[in-house]
Amino acid sequence: MTATQAATAAVTDAPARRGRSWRRVGTGAAALALALVVWELAALVIGDSVTLPTVTETASTLVKYLTHTYPEVQGKTLIQDALISAARILAGFMLGTLAGVVLGSAMAGVRVVRELADPIISVIRPLPPIAFIPLLVVWFGIGETSKIALIFFGVLPIVTVATLGALDAVPEPLLHASRSLGASPLRTMLHVRLRAAVPGVITGMRIAMGGAWTSIIAAEMIAATGGVGFLILQAGNYLQTPLIFSGIAGIAVLGFLFDGLLRLLLRLADPTVRR
Amino acid sequence: MNAVTLPEVARPTGVRLRDVRKTFHRRRRAGRAALDGVTLDVAPGEFLCLLGPSGCGKSTLLNILAGFVPADSGEVVVGGKPVTGPGPDRGVLFQTPTLFPWLTTWQNVLYGPKARGVLTPEVKREAEELLTTVGLADARDAYPHELSGGMRHRAAFARVLVNRPGVLLMDEPFGALDAITRAAMQRFLLDLWQERRTTIVFVTHDVEEAALLGDRVCVMSAPPGGTKDVLDVDLPRPRSYEDTETLEFVQAKRRIREVLER
Numbered sequence A: 001m002t003a004t005q006a007a008t009a010a011v012t013d014a015p016a017r018r019g020r021s022w023r024r025v026g027t028g029a030a031a032l033a034l035a036l037v038v039w040e041l042a043a044l045v046i047g048d049s050v051t052l053p054t055v056t057e058t059a060s061t062l063v064k065y066l067t068h069t070y071p072e073v074q075g076k077t078l079i080q081d082a083l084i085s086a087a088r089i090l091a092g093f094m095l096g097t098l099a100g101v102v103l104g105s106a107m108a109g110v111r112v113v114r115e116l117a118d119p120i121i122s123v124i125r126p127l128p129p130i131a132f133i134p135l136l137v138v139w140f141g142i143g144e145t146s147k148i149a150l151i152f153f154g155v156l157p158i159v160t161v162a163t164l165g166a167l168d169a170v171p172e173p174l175l176h177a178s179r180s181l182g183a184s185p186l187r188t189m190l191h192v193r194l195r196a197a198v199p200g201v202i203t204g205m206r207i208a209m210g211g212a213w214t215s216i217i218a219a220e221m222i223a224a225t226g227g228v229g230f231l232i233l234q235a236g237n238y239l240q241t242p243l244i245f246s247g248i249a250g251i252a253v254l255g256f257l258f259d260g261l262l263r264l265l266l267r268l269a270d271p272t273v274r275r
Numbered sequence B: 001m002n003a004v005t006l007p008e009v010a011r012p013t014g015v016r017l018r019d020v021r022k023t024f025h026r027r028r029r030a031g032r033a034a035l036d037g038v039t040l041d042v043a044p045g046e047f048l049c050l051l052g053p054s055g056c057g058k059s060t061l062l063n064i065l066a067g068f069v070p071a072d073s074g075e076v077v078v079g080g081k082p083v084t085g086p087g088p089d090r091g092v093l094f095q096t097p098t099l100f101p102w103l104t105t106w107q108n109v110l111y112g113p114k115a116r117g118v119l120t121p122e123v124k125r126e127a128e129e130l131l132t133t134v135g136l137a138d139a140r141d142a143y144p145h146e147l148s149g150g151m152r153h154r155a156a157f158a159r160v161l162v163n164r165p166g167v168l169l170m171d172e173p174f175g176a177l178d179a180i181t182r183a184a185m186q187r188f189l190l191d192l193w194q195e196r197r198t199t200i201v202f203v204t205h206d207v208e209e210a211a212l213l214g215d216r217v218c219v220m221s222a223p224p225g226g227t228k229d230v231l232d233v234d235l236p237r238p239r240s241y242e243d244t245e246t247l248e249f250v251q252a253k254r255r256i257r258e259v260l261e262r
Helices: A002-046 A055-067 A078-109 A111-124 A129-140 A144-168 A172-180 A185-222 A228-237 A241-269 B058-066 B105-109 B111-116 B121-133 B149-161 B179-196 B207-213 B241-245 B247-260
Strands: B015-026 B029-042 B047-051 B073-078 B090-093 B167-171 B199-204 B216-220 B227-232
Touching: A002 A055, A055 A078, A055 A241, A078 A111, A078 A144, A078 A185, A078 A228, A078 A241, A111 A144, A129 A144, A129 A185, A144 A185, A172 A185, A172 B090, A185 A228, A185 A241, A228 A241, B015 B058, B029 B058, B029 B227, B047 B058, B047 B207, B058 B073, B058 B090, B058 B167, B058 B199, B090 B149, B105 B111, B105 B121, B105 B149, B111 B149, B121 B149, B149 B179, B179 B207, B179 B241, B199 B207, B207 B241, B207 B247, B216 B247, B227 B247, B241 B247
Parallel strands: B047 B199, B047 B216, B090 B167, B167 B199
Antiparallel strands: B015 B029, B015 B073, B216 B227
16 A cells, blocks of 8 residues: 555655754754864965964954953953844844734735835835944934844845745635635635744744844944954954954854744745755 | 535535526627537436537536526526526636645645535544545645645545535546546546436537546537537446456447537
């Protein structure tokens, strides 16, 4: 019986799949290690720690400023700066995602809203959010509000377009199937149309997250008194190259972490990406 | 119909169509008549095939029966009640299985009862029996993308049958399958109908499929669609796939084809 075969295949597949995923992790780690070796060799050849510090020097700087403040007086530790940046991103990202999902859903459901919002979104979307930094500083000052607003306006159009696209792409027979199985229009809306769009929305969120990091680092370099962007700029001003690298490494770790969380969310929402 | 207790046995219901018309209106273009006065009766427990060239409105007719689109005029009655919208009394099987990809086979089958608030232990027991009937008892926790094409269609069958519909509306359900899986699904459907005797309205553009499955074949004319003729296929029941090689079968096919090409 084909059913039995497929079911047993699904069961026996699991360990093999797990083995494959571990191999992928191993290959990825090896690639990173190789990049570090190349960096170390290049640093040794150049022999100038301001141009390119060695991996070991960068690592020790990184570890030192995890607990020490920079600058020494009135400065913050790397962890504090990272937390400041992460908090700004999270606040702006969550608000932007929420507003984007609401706006995108409204556009998908109500024709007038779509016709009104579509041209505005089309004009705003290609604009780089960092172009608005001076304007936001004028409006909201150099405090947290201007940073969160910047992330918000960067995330909003991307998530809106992703939500709209995902909702439009839900196949009509899926909605018909739900209705003819006895589900009410409201239940069909919530449990099928919105549910079917979730993977597309999360993919949009992942794209928006990349842009959010670009915006926040730029904003912190232009007008801020804390955050990883501020730290990198300060370190650059004093030719503290190892600390620049440490800041960049901090962004890499946080970026990887946030994207990992979103990927996890996608795996939970969409069984077809679980392998 | 939405009573909390399900009827003991799904009672097959009849279908009655009287002068059903439907025109699709497009912007800046003249409306395209899809159905031009269709009159048709399907007896309870009958297997009726709607046959016709593509664009003849047979899918439109099925969508009207399912309640997805309203007819412009005419009478559409299923089981003594005029059709006003989609409902679980009419089980619909689409060209693709349209399983919900985020639900397992088991969750897909229970979607209907859950949505209607009738998810009792009894219904669960019946759902389990249905999964065994369609040969998916071992795949109940698999997601649709992990199933083969034929398995997905059988899961869709179980999902519809758990609602105990009085009539099954099938829109070229095996059209996208490969020839071998398709033959297996036709065999499966014949066995299922033999056992349950649900009323079935089956849309197809395949003469052989219509002759093999149907008690009667309603041949529809080219657009705008109307009924050209309704032919009886008096081949003995229960039918099996091997019957396609008999002389009677070939003759039945020829009669259908003659009407089709008339």
